[in-house]
Amino acid sequence: MTGRVLDDSADSVVLPGRLADIMRPELESVSEEIVTEIRGLIPEYRRPIDGPYGKSIRAGVSHAIALFVEQIANPTASKDHAHEVHRRLGQFEMREGRSLDTLQAAYRVGARVAWRRIMRVGRRSGFSSAVMSQLADAMLAFMDELASVALDGYLEAKAGSADALDTWRRRLLQLILERPSAPSEAIHELAQLVNWPVPELATPIAVRPLYRSASPGHPALDPEILAELGGREPHVLVPGELTKQRLLMLQAAMPESRLAIGPCVPLDAVADALRWSRKTLNLVDEGSLPALRVTWVQDRLPLLLLHSDESLAGQLRRRLYGLMEGLTSKQRDRMLTTLRAWLDAQGNVLDVAGKLAVHPQTVRYRMRQLEAMFGERLHDPESRFELELALRMLRLGKTAATSLSRTAPRALAGLPSVAPVR
Structure with missing residues (x-):
């Protein structure tokens, strides 16, 4: 040119x-x-x-x-x-x-x-x-x-927008939750526009209506709280630690909603903490956690980790069921309850008997049956760890027999024999 x-x-x-x-x-x-x-x-x-x-x-x-x-x-x-x-x-x-x-x-x-x-x-x-x-x-x-x-x-x-400020506040919340993370300069610029002091730490909270037809609506919240309550997965963000007073305010503002309180984390980790909060609500819906109005995610981190990969969790359960092939659902329930108590008590027969309210001889009899089924797994540390993981992912107690009777036949269909872990 x-x-x-x-x-x-x-x-x-x-x-x-x-x-x-x-x-x-x-x-x-x-x-x-x-x-x-x-x-x-x-x-x-x-x-x-x-x-x-x-x-x-x-x-x-x-x-x-x-x-x-x-x-x-x-x-x-x-x-x-x-x-x-x-x-x-x-x-x-x-x-x-x-x-x-x-x-x-x-x-x-x-x-x-x-x-x-x-x-x-x-x-x-x-x-x-x-x-x-x-x-x-x-x-x-x-x-x-x-x-x-x-x-x-x-x-x-x-x-044409009477709630322009609310629009910007929701946009600010979206920026904080973006993955990959939005530049901090962008967050600070928009925060300055809506007069929101940017905190070092924040607490995300997942919100879910108690009833399917209900909605969190548009409650009046403190101006420091960012909220997105109109979407499929309502959530709010509280600067800093969630105080008792502020929690009571949130419960009063959303009386027909369940709350999962995420851990207080740096602003760039809020997206992960909110993801954990939403997973916690899913576990409540599934019955893996009690249906409380408020659940603190910080107290449920091990359970969240166990449920972080449902396919992998299912594989662990299938391995456990495979070792108990041939038992009726009632027998399987009894053996799993005994195994869980034995692992919790670190093999102390008297403690297991006290926990199960049975005679120590009954515990010894059941343990001989478990020894026959599990072999060296009961004495190998890594195998015991795997058994504990699988047991913790089962809902034992009142629903155990029903749950196992429904899932065990499907789990065992076409399952190859399981070789001992050495």
Whole structure:
């Protein structure tokens, strides 16, 4: 793309068509460069750009650059479509919770990158400094025009949203929970916009209605608490440790909801802690945990670990059932109860007898049966650990016989013989 140096009068004749022809092959790469630089310089945009978010940003940049080049060749080219794109982009930015300063900064970055490319191409093609100066004025005026259109869209969306602040607060909560993690600068910028002091530690809480037809609604909560209660998995985020007073307030605000209180963790670990809280509520629904109004996840971490991979848990249970093949459900229930008590008591027959309310001789008789079934597994530390894991994943007690009678036949179907662990 080299050419002779033109004088000003010649430039004025050949500039429109020639510069447009020179710039068209550059459109795709300059658009990508603008998006990259915006994301690199402005923290709010430094996140994965898949989905509607990325499409909006890329569409706005591409239309702006393409229209500018088109207007060089044809000053009467319609701006209507580009204006509509940027008006919607302004609306989208408001709904995403970004500030006006952030939006205007993105346009400034876009103008700077586009002008840098035009200067490089213009010099390479031999245009004079006077023409390049005219182009600079035209580019800045054009970007100001689009920025003004986007600002109108932003203000329209804001005026049409009575709960704009609530929208930004929900957006802030989404940013904190994003994976991969959003840049801390983006979180702090949006937190400043909604006047939310960013804590070092926070407590996530998963919320679930007690009844399927119920909903947490839109309760009045402390302004320090971020909440998203309208989705499929309602949740709130409490700065710092959850105090007794604040817990009582949450229970009163959501009287028909169950709460799983996650551990208090650094802000960048909140997403994991909320995932554990949701898993805890699932275990409550399944009957693996008591159906309490409030469950503290911190007290259930071992159980959550055991249930972190249901397929793997099922494999451990099948191995346990396979060793007891041939027993009736009642016999299996009795043997598993004895085995659990024996492992808990570390093999002390008298303790096992006391726990099961049976004679010590009965314990010895059952243990001889278990020895015949389990062999060296009862004395190998790693095998005993596996047995404890499998037993803890079974719901023993009142529902054990029913649970085992339902699952054991399916578990044993086609199961190969289990070799002793050595």
